[in-house]
Amino acid sequence: MCGFISIFGPAESNAIHDVLTGLLAIQHRGQDAAGVVTFGDRFQAKKGLGLVREVFQEKHMQRLRGHLAVGHVRYPTVGLGEDTDVQPFWLDYPVGVAMAHNGNVTNFHDLRRTYFGQRKIHLGSNCDLEVVLYVFADALMRRGGHPVEVDDVRVAVKEVFDRVKGAYSVVGITGEGMYAFRDPYGIKPIIFGRKTTPEGTWYAVASESVVLDVAGYEVVRDLQAGEMLWIGPDRVPHFVQVGDKPHRPCIFEYIYFARPDTFLDRTSVYEARMELGRRLGRAFQRTGLQADVVIPVPESARTAAQTMAEVLGLPCREGFVKNRYVGRTFIMPNDKARRDSIRAKLNPIRAEFEGKKVIVLDDSIVRGNTSRQMVKIARQMGAEKVYLASYSPPLLYPCLYGIDMSTKREFIARGRDHAEIARELGADFVLYQTIEEMVDAVRTAGNGKLEFCKACFAGEYPTGDITEQMVADIEQDRMAATKC
Numbered sequence: 001m002c003g004f005i006s007i008f009g010p011a012e013s014n015a016i017h018d019v020l021t022g023l024l025a026i027q028h029r030g031q032d033a034a035g036v037v038t039f040g041d042r043f044q045a046k047k048g049l050g051l052v053r054e055v056f057q058e059k060h061m062q063r064l065r066g067h068l069a070v071g072h073v074r075y076p077t078v079g080l081g082e083d084t085d086v087q088p089f090w091l092d093y094p095v096g097v098a099m100a101h102n103g104n105v106t107n108f109h110d111l112r113r114t115y116f117g118q119r120k121i122h123l124g125s126n127c128d129l130e131v132v133l134y135v136f137a138d139a140l141m142r143r144g145g146h147p148v149e150v151d152d153v154r155v156a157v158k159e160v161f162d163r164v165k166g167a168y169s170v171v172g173i174t175g176e177g178m179y180a181f182r183d184p185y186g187i188k189p190i191i192f193g194r195k196t197t198p199e200g201t202w203y204a205v206a207s208e209s210v211v212l213d214v215a216g217y218e219v220v221r222d223l224q225a226g227e228m229l230w231i232g233p234d235r236v237p238h239f240v241q242v243g244d245k246p247h248r249p250c251i252f253e254y255i256y257f258a259r260p261d262t263f264l265d266r267t268s269v270y271e272a273r274m275e276l277g278r279r280l281g282r283a284f285q286r287t288g289l290q291a292d293v294v295i296p297v298p299e300s301a302r303t304a305a306q307t308m309a310e311v312l313g314l315p316c317r318e319g320f321v322k323n324r325y326v327g328r329t330f331i332m333p334n335d336k337a338r339r340d341s342i343r344a345k346l347n348p349i350r351a352e353f354e355g356k357k358v359i360v361l362d363d364s365i366v367r368g369n370t371s372r373q374m375v376k377i378a379r380q381m382g383a384e385k386v387y388l389a390s391y392s393p394p395l396l397y398p399c400l401y402g403i404d405m406s407t408k409r410e411f412i413a414r415g416r417d418h419a420e421i422a423r424e425l426g427a428d429f430v431l432y433q434t435i436e437e438m439v440d441a442v443r444t445a446g447n448g449k450l451e452f453c454k455a456c457f458a459g460e461y462p463t464g465d466i467t468e469q470m471v472a473d474i475e476q477d478r479m480a481a482t483k484c
C-alpha cells in the first residue's frame, strides 16, 4: 500500500514543493522509502530509503526543477524492500516516461517468466511497477512515441489492462504531460484536483484527497474503475474510459489505511469510521455485557471509539499513549520483535483501567499481536474485565492487491470461532463487526450504492482471476520480505 502524487504546473513553475507537501500528507501510506522524479528539460530524480523528511534536503530542491513531477512513498508488498525498488521509475529511451503506482500486480511472476523471459528482458528490480512501466512504454513507443497524444495513452493503458493483472492505480509524467489511470476494478484510490495561481493552472493527481487539500488544490473528482486521464501540451484534461469492469474500491482503506480527513469515492473516511463505531456500539448492547469505558488503540480506532462510547453512554478515554517515534511493528522480522516493539509503542494510563470493565477497540485484528498485548497490559493495570472489540470483521484471507496482510497461516481468526479467539488473546469477550454492518456503515457515510472489494474478509477476489499459484507466489514474497 503506497501513496503518490503527480503534478502538472504552469510553464516555468516548479512542482517539487507541492509534491513534497503532498508526500508528507500521505506519509502514513508508506514509511519505507520515498522518491520524486521531475521534468524541466530532462528527468531528474531523488529517491531513497526512509521518511520523506529524511530523503529530501534543501540541496535536492535546486536540482529537482521543472513543472512536471511525480512522487511516491513506499510500503513494500512485492520485493525485498531494497533501494533498487524505490519508486518512481523512469525511462529516457525509447520514450521518456516516469511512473509511480499503488497496488500489486498479481501476475508479476508470470509476466517475468513469460512476457519478459521469452524476450530475454531482465527486469532490474523486484518491484512490480517495472512491468507496468515497460508494457506502457513499449505500447507508446510502437505508436511513434512523440508527440504523445491522448489516443496513444489510451492504447498504452489498454495494453496494460490486457496484460497486467491485479490492482494498480498509476500516475506519471512524460516530457510533455501528465497521465494517470485507475485499475480496471477501481480497487486502489486515485483522485484528481486543480488550483489556479497567478502563474496559471496547476493539476494534481494523488492517492488521497487530503494531499490535494494540504497542497491547496480543489478536488475535481475520483477517477473511475478503468478510467484514464491525460493532460498534454494543450493543458486540457482528457478523461477516457478504457476498461469496462465494475467499480470495487477497497473497503480496508476506510477501516485502516486512509487518513480520516480523506474522502475516497466521495465518501468521508471520518464519517465511515464514526458509523462503524455506532454499529459496533449497538452490537455490544445486544450482548447484554456491561462496561465502564471505551479505550481506543491509537491512532485509527480513535474516531470509532468516540461514537461507540456515545451509543453506549460511556466515556471514551485515552488509555494508551502512543510513542509515534517507534517505527512500524507490522513487518518486523518475527513475532517476538513485533511484540516488544508494540509494548514500546503503546504505554497505558493505569487510572483508566484499574477496577474497570474496559472495551479495548481496534480497527482490525490481524495476527493478534497488538490485541494480545493490549489485553495483557489492561490486566496488568488492574482491569476487572477486558472486552476486545474490532470495528472490522475477522480478517481471514490474504490481500493480493497490495495490502501487506500477512499470509493465511498467520491470521488469528483463521479456523477459530470467537470464543476461541477470545481465549487465544486472553480477553473476556471478543466482538467483531459483521461484513454486512461494515459495508452498510461505509455506504451510509457516502455513496450509498458503492460495492467494495472485501476479499480479505470474505475471500471473494473481484478480479476473478486469482490462481493458487498467484497466492503461493505472493505468500513466498511476503515470507522472504519479513526474513531479510
Ligand code: AMP
Pocket: 256, 297, 300, 330, 362, 363, 364, 365, 366, 367, 368, 369, 370, 371, 403, 404, 405
Ligand atoms: P496484529 O497485531 O497483527 O493483529 O495487527 C493489527 C494491528 O495492526 C491493528 O492495530 C491495525 O491498526 C494494524 N494494521 C492492520 N492492518 C495493517 C497493515 N496492513 N499494515 C500495518 N498495520 C496494520
